[in-house]
Amino acid sequence: MLDHALNDSLSRVGQGTPMGETMRRYWLPALLSTEIPEPDCPPVRVALMGESLLAFRDTNGLVGLVQEACPHRRASLYFGRNEECGIRCVYHGWKFDVDGNCVDQMNEPRQFNDQVKITAYPTLDMGGVIWAYLGPPDKKPAPPEFELTKAPETHRYMTKVWQECNWLQAMEGGIDTSHAPILHRKLTDDTDEPGISPNSPFLQGAAPDVEVETTDYGYRYFGIRPIGEDQTFVRGYQYVMPFTQLRPSRYGKEVVDGHFWVPMDDYNVMVYNFGYSWGADPLPENESALKDSGNNLDEDVDPANGFRSIRNRDNNYMLDRDVQKTQTFTGIHGINAQDRAIQESMGSIVDRTLEFLGPSDIAIVAARKLLEQAMDTVKDDGEPLGVAPTYYHVRAAEGMYSKGEAWRESLLSRMHP
Ligand code: FES
Ligand SMILES: [Fe+2]
Missing domain, CATH: 3.90.380.10 (Naphthalene 1,2-dioxygenase Alpha Subunit; Chain A, domain 1)
Incomplete structure (x- = not known):
């Protein structure tokens, strides 16, 4: 039998919670490799650890796992265009690469994209799974080679x-x-x-x-x-x-x-x-x-x-x-x-x-x-x-x-x- 506090901390996984921070020290299965089978295929929503993310495979086959919300005015990048090495928001055309860099802003006459960065997590494509690491960069473990x-x-x-x-x-x-x-x-x-x-x-x-x-x-x-x-x-x-x-x-x-x-x-x-x-x-x-x-x-x-x-x-x-x-x-x-x-x-x-x-x-x-x-x-x-x-x-x-x-x-x- 557990007490309420321990039951709660074992169960909950949001950012900043004890189990959330603990589990973010491991590689986590984020989606099946087959969900994003080829370059520039449709992106996929990923619910992981209380975070709303978006997975896409870019033109070069690299996998991006980024925040779903566009940082401009929070539209979902799910509706975006996966094209020419990035996911482009269809609202005002801001575009992001797999590392979360903003590489274009269609609605701005004077670009300030170098000041914009979105959350992007490292990924691995192994064993039919896209794995993600959501923890501190300096603590990233060896790949999960089961x-x-x-x-x-x-x-x-x-x-x-x-x-x-x-x-x-x-x-x-x-x-x-x-x-x-x-x-x-x-x-x-x-x-x-x-x-x-x-x-x-x-x-x-x-x-x-x-x-x-x-x-x-x-x-x-x-x-x-x-x-x-x-x-x-x-x-x-x-x-x-x-x-x-x-x-x-x-x-x-x-x-x-x-x-x-x-x-x-x-x-x-x-x-x-x-x-x-x-x-x-x-x-x-x-x-x-x-x-x-x-x-x-x-x-x-x-x-x-x-x-x-x-x-x-x-x-x-x-x-x-x-x-x-x-x-x-x-x-x-x-x-x-x-x-x-x-x-x-x-x-x-x-x-x-x-x-x-x-x-x-x-x-x-x-x-x-x-x-x-x-x-x-x-x-x-x-x-x-x-x-x-x-x-x-x-x-x-x-x-x-x-x-x-x-x-x-x-x-x-x-x-x-
Ligand atoms: S909300 Fe995405 S570009 Fe404006
Ligand atoms: Fe069972």
């Missing part, structure tokens, strides 16, 4: 969906392993609905013991589920500060799935869903094969509507009570939609002063502790965990072990190759 960013396009996927609640409760839902075979359970294999099969070890295992081991980038943790008398099914996950989770993929031993939970503002989070094969085999081209495997593709998002899902709070996520009776635990179609429904139902910022936590929640408690420590570290001008590039090669892995077998060594060697 193993994912090294996978060829044939070996990875990257999608995103807008979720209408605070980033932290969404992330806590992702970290929480004990809910998965409950919320995402299929009642039968005789259904086309996605979900976790009754025959999966995930579902056949008993409720898990959860073990957490702190590292220099966050922690790794294990969900340990006894199956019958003789077997143990162990899933090993990674939490990389401040909002990344890696999880074993149901698709195969050489595939890792994961999420980034990136705050849009205090009440909205963009959830990035990714997976990659680190082995020789590419991912299947057929997306349904990945979905069947339990991966986290989100088929119902509408890019034209800011990547909001068609299954959302306005329609109760299209809950079907007949499906709930006979096919899946929730009656909601899709694993991600099930997660969103539940996490959004807790309120925009869940009131953690009213919780009743148990041992299965220890990974969530551990994340809160690390985030609290990170806020203190940043306040004291130190470097929080997960900024230094010690997480580049970490993976997630799972395994079935017979009773008494040393699962930890075996899993660790696969999680830290």
